[in-house]
Amino acid sequence: MGNTLDLIRLTKILTLLRETHPALTISMAQCFVQICVEEGLGVRQMMARTGQTQSSASRNIRFLSESLEYGKEGLGLIEWQVKETNRRNKAASLSPKGAELKAQILKALQ
Structure with a gap:
């Protein structure tokens, strides 16, 4: 019975993620969940944690952030912040909207 409940x-979590945006892929969801677990990741750390290529990790994080290239809007689930130790590097953290989705996911796990 435990396996069925899991x-x-x-299914509830996948539905929550899918309702966020119909084009949200498993790779994007993987990046979002990884940021929920460990805020402050950059693209290189995301690559190491998820096994995604640099271009995929970068594209997925961009899609999850406020804006895509060419003025298109992203999902606004994460925010990019310049790291103080190296201004060329950015760190991803949850936006208020992302924190709300994280809370919904955690509730669905109960």
Whole structure:
């Protein structure tokens, strides 16, 4: 029975993520969840944690952030912040909207 409940919870989480945006992919969801677990990641750390290529990790994080290239809007789930130790590097953290989605995901796990 425990396995069935786990699958029901997983379905709820996938539904929450899918309702965020219909084009949200599993790779994007993986990046979002990784940022929920460990805020402050950059693209290189995301690559190491998820196994995604640099271009995929960068594209997925951009999609999750406030804006895509060419003025298109992103999902606004994360915010990019310049790292103080190296201004060329950025760190991803949850936006208020992302923190709300994280809370919904955690609730679905209960």
